[in-house]
Amino acid sequence: MKGLMIKDMFSLRKQMRFFIFVVVSVFVISIMFVLSVKFGNVGRFLEKIQTDENAVSEKITIGLTKLVMLFCLFIPIAFTGNVTEIFLDDYNASFEKLMSAFPISVRKRVAARYISGISFTLTGLCISLILSLVLSLLTTIINFDEYMRYLICFTGVILIYLSILIVLAYIIGGEKTGLVGTLPVIIMVLTGILIKYKTFYKMLFLNGDILLIFFQTAEKIQHMSVTIFVISLLCLILSYILSVFVTERKGGTI
Amino acid sequence: MDEEKNVIELKGIVKDYGDFRLDKVSFSVPQGCVCGFIGQNGAGKTTTIQIMLDSIKRDEGEVFLFGESIDGKSEILKQDIGVVFDEMGFHDFLTGKDINIIMKNIYRDWDEELFFDYMKRFSLPIKKKCGSFSRGMRMKLQIATALSHHANLLIMDEPTSGLDPIVRSEMLQIFREYVVEEDHTILLSSHITSDLEKIADMVVFINGGKILLSGYKDEILQSHGIVKCKKDEVKTIDSEYIVYREISSFGAEVLVTDRSKIHKKCPDLLVEAPSLEDIMIYYVKKNGRL
Numbered sequence: 001m002k003g004l005m006i007k008d009m010f011s012l013r014k015q016m017r018f019f020i021f022v023v024v025s026v027f028v029i030s031i032m033f034v035l036s037v038k039f040g041n042v043g044r045f046l047e048k049i050q051t052d053e054n055a056v057s058e059k060i061t062i063g064l065t066k067l068v069m070l071f072c073l074f075i076p077i078a079f080t081g082n083v084t085e086i087f088l089d090d091y092n093a094s095f096e097k098l099m100s101a102f103p104i105s106v107r108k109r110v111a112a113r114y115i116s117g118i119s120f121t122l123t124g125l126c127i128s129l130i131l132s133l134v135l136s137l138l139t140t141i142i143n144f145d146e147y148m149r150y151l152i153c154f155t156g157v158i159l160i161y162l163s164i165l166i167v168l169a170y171i172i173g174g175e176k177t178g179l180v181g182t183l184p185v186i187i188m189v190l191t192g193i194l195i196k197y198k199t200f201y202k203m204l205f206l207n208g209d210i211l212l213i214f215f216q217t218a219e220k221i222q223h224m225s226v227t228i229f230v231i232s233l234l235c236l237i238l239s240y241i242l243s244v245f246v247t248e249r250k251g252g253t254i
Numbered sequence: 255m256d257e258e259k260n261v262i263e264l265k266g267i268v269k270d271y272g273d274f275r276l277d278k279v280s281f282s283v284p285q286g287c288v289c290g291f292i293g294q295n296g297a298g299k300t301t302t303i304q305i306m307l308d309s310i311k312r313d314e315g316e317v318f319l320f321g322e323s324i325d326g327k328s329e330i331l332k333q334d335i336g337v338v339f340d341e342m343g344f345h346d347f348l349t350g351k352d353i354n355i356i357m358k359n360i361y362r363d364w365d366e367e368l369f370f371d372y373m374k375r376f377s378l379p380i381k382k383k384c385g386s387f388s389r390g391m392r393m394k395l396q397i398a399t400a401l402s403h404h405a406n407l408l409i410m411d412e413p414t415s416g417l418d419p420i421v422r423s424e425m426l427q428i429f430r431e432y433v434v435e436e437d438h439t440i441l442l443s444s445h446i447t448s449d450l451e452k453i454a455d456m457v458v459f460i461n462g463g464k465i466l467l468s469g470y471k472d473e474i475l476q477s478h479g480i481v482k483c484k485k486d487e488v489k490t491i492d493s494e495y496i497v498y499r500e501i502s503s504f505g506a507e508v509l510v511t512d513r514s515k516i517h518k519k520c521p522d523l524l525v526e527a528p529s530l531e532d533i534m535i536y537y538v539k540k541n542g543r544l
Contacts, residue, residue: 003359007345010356014347089345098343100309101409102360103332248311 001108001115004099008116011086012079012123022078023127030071030135072128072135072147073154079124080158083117083165084181087174110170110243114236117162125155149225156228161188163232163239170243170250259285259321261407261439267305267315276301276463278315283441283456288433290450290471291443292534293460299443302460303411306441307337319407333362336400340412342392344399346385350378353399361403372398390421397428408432408440414449422446426453447530457530459537466537471530478533479513479525482506490520498540509536 012019036042090096099109129151136144164184172179193200199217221228262283269276276298283289293299304310306317308328317324319331344353350373358364373380376394378387384395393413400408408429414422426449432438444450450457451471458468467474481491488499488506495516497509509528510516517525528536 003356006359007348007356010348010352011345089347093345094339094341094343095345097339097341098337100304101307101332101335101337101339103329103362104360105329 001104001112003102004104004109004112005116005119007095008086008113009119011089012082012120014089015082015085019078023075023131026071026074027131027134030131031138033071034135034138072132073150075128075131076121076124076154076158079120079127080117080162080165081181082120083113083162084169084174084177086113086116087169087180088177091173091175106247107244110240110247113166114240114243117166118159118236121155121158121162125151125158149223153221153225153228156225156230156232157188159229159232160235161185163235164188167239167243167246170246260318261285261287261320262289262306262441263316263318263321264302264306265316265318267302267317268313269301269305269310270313274298274301274463276305276312279460279463279465280315281458281465281468283439285439286433286437287455288429288440288442288453290447290454290457290530291441291460292445292447292450292457292530293443294445294534294538297460298463299460300411301463303409303441303443306409307332307335333403334406336403336405336408338393338396338400338408338410338413340415342384342387342396344384344395347383349383350380350395353384353395357399357402364403366402368404369398369402372401390417393417393421393425397425401428401432406438408438409443410440411443412445413442414444414446422449429453447534451530459534461538461541464541466541467533474533475527475530477512477514478528479510479516480528480532480536481508481510481516481520482524482526483508487520487523490523491516492519498536500536500539509533 033042090099104112132147132151133144136147161184164187165180168183169180174180196217260282262281264282265280267276267279274296279298279302291299291302301310305312306319306324308317308324320334322331324331348356350370354366354369357369358366370380372378373395376391376398378391378395378398384392387395397413400410414425417425429440429442430453433440442450442454454471456468456470457474459466478497483491483506485501485506488501488508491508491510492515495510495512497511499506499508509532510525513525513527516523
C-alpha cells in the first residue's frame, strides 16, 4: 500500500511546475489585492460605498476584504484536482494490470488512492495556511482565527468533492478526467441549490443582491465548519466502501 | 522417490463472459519446469493468467499456487510470484530509481542490490525516465522488476511479442538462467511457438477457452507426426490417430497423434516430425477456429 502511495507522490512531483505556478500566482494576486485595498482602486471603491452609510454596503465591504482568503483556497483545489491526473496516468501506463500482480488486496489498493488524495488536499491546505499566515502579518484584512474557521469548512467541502471524484473515477473510468473532475462540482452545486433553494431563488429571480447574499452565506457557513467537516468524513467512508465494491465487481469484466 | 510438486494447478476453471467462455480449464505445472502456454490471440491465455493471479473472479473451479488454494491467500502467495505483461505498466515519468523505491515498499523480499545489478546487466539507465525506453528496454525493465524479489514462480504474458530476434534471444537466455538456479518455475504465455520450442519443458495449448493439449514438449513433439501422402492413402491411416487432415489437389497432410504406430502400420507413408507451430495450427483447424 505504501508503495502505491509513493507512486502517487511521484505523480505529484511530475506536476510540480504547475503547483509552483499556482502558489506563486495566488501569492502575487493576494498581495496585489491587499495593496489595492490599502492604496488602490479596491480601497477607493470601498471608501465610496462606505459613505453610503447603509448596512448593506458595510456587509459588502467586509465581504470584499475577505476575498483574499478565498484566493488562498485555490491552492488546495489545485492539489486535490491532481487526483484525476493520477487516474489518467495509471490508465495511460496500464498500471492497473501490473498492480493486479502485486501482493496487495483490492481494499488496500483503493485505500492507497484515498490516502493519496487526502494527502494531496492536506498538502495544499498546509501551503495555503502558510501563505495566509504570511498575508495576515502584512495586513489586518485577514483575521487568522476567522481564516482557520473558513479553512476547516473548506477542507470539509473539498473532502466531499474528493470522495465524489474518486468513486466516480472507479465507476466511469479514471481516463475520463474532464467528466470525473466536473461531475462532482455539478453534483455539489445541485445539492447546494436543493438544500438552500430559497436563497438561490431570491438571488436569481427576486433581484436580490447577489454579492450580499453570497457574503452572508459565506458568513453563515464558517459557523458550520465542524458539521461540514463531519459530513465530509462520512462521505469519504461511504465513497471508499462503494469504490471497493465497484473495483471488486469490475475485476470480473474483460 | 520425491513426489512431483505442482507449483500451478488449475482445476475446472470456468469463466463466462457471454461472448467468450473459459471452459473447464485444467492443467498443472510442476516445480522447476518451463511451461509454454500457447494459443492464438483471444484464446483465453490472459484471462487464465488473470484468474491465476486472482485479479479476475472465476465462476467455477479451483486454483492452487505452491500447493495452496488462492482463495483468501492470493495476497501472500503473490509475494512469491514475478509477473511480466506484454505492456510495461510503469508510468513514463518514472525512473529506475523511482521504481526501486516503489517496489521495495510493495514486496517483502525486494532485493535492491539485485535490481540494480539487473539494470546494469541489461544496460538500462537508472536515472532516465522509462518513457524514453525502447520496447526491448521496457521488457527488460519488467523482467528486472519481476526477478528482484526472489520470486519462485515467473508468470509471463506474451513477453517476447513485438521484440526483435536478438532481444528475444537475450530474454530467453535470462529465463534459462532463472530456471537453472534453484527450483524456479516459469509459465510463459506466447503465440510465438519458436521461442517456446527453444525453452519450454512442457506446453499447454489453449484455443477458444478450451485446453486442447497439454504435456511435456518432447513427448508431444515425438509422438505427433505429419503424414504427407496421396489423397487416397489417407484411408489407410487409422482414424483414431488423426487430429486433422488437410486435403488439396496435390495430396494430403495429416496430423497424427502416434507417429511410431503409423510408421509401423504404414511403412510406405512419409511421416515427418512436426513443429509446435504445426501442431498448434492443426489442432486449431480441428476445432474450426482458423
